[in-house]
């Protein structure tokens with residue numbers, strides 16, 4: 001699609017190369033991690049997997065809920081353009097701010113019973129894809145990929161079991177299973 005846009009001169013050749021790079025670097029790891037975290041949650045919480053098996057059309061919401069509950073992007077950074085007070089804290093001009101979007105998903109002021117993983121929950125104001133001008137441009141793809149995968153699993157796998165304890169990859173910005181083994185029946 002991007003190379004076709006390049007051929008049609010809708011973007012320059014240099015822009016096309018940068019777009020491909022952005023989509024691959026920003027889009028692959030987070031999607032793989034989010035799908036891994038969603039499968040891990042469903043395997044660990046068989047009651048929720050049973051709800052999904054009974055109604056695979058909940059796959060889209062299950063993926064959204066997994067991203068709220070355990071985000072593959074748990075923090076992002078911004079640099080302030082001017083001094084601002086936020087929640088009583090003065091932040092100066094040109095300061096680096098680390099925003100914990102992962103913890104925003106567990107904000108009890110916004111979500112009822114935030115520490116419960118509930119694939120039927122109505123999810124609004126979820127921060128897992130960021131917000132504003134730099135919010136995730138690929139989130140529609142990501143949700144579709146997650147939905148298709150979880151739906152196919154729910155339709156074909158009777159029982160999803162963790163096989164041992166998954167290893168979590170620790171990284172200040174990205175979170176996901178480094179190694180995870182499962183038994184599918």
Ligand code: HEM
Nearest residue numbers: 022026027030031034073129130131134135136137138142
């Ligand atoms: C579940 C999977 C994904 C998650 C959790 C995710 C999350 C995020 C987050 C948190 C940001 C930063 C937003 C900000 O700074 O405000 C971001 C940016 C971005 N994402 Fe995603 N993303 C996912 C999948 C994808 C996919 C599939 C693509 C491309 C096909 C993609 C492309 C991008 C790009 C290009 C940016 C940079 C946007 C900018 O700086 O203007 N992402 N994503």
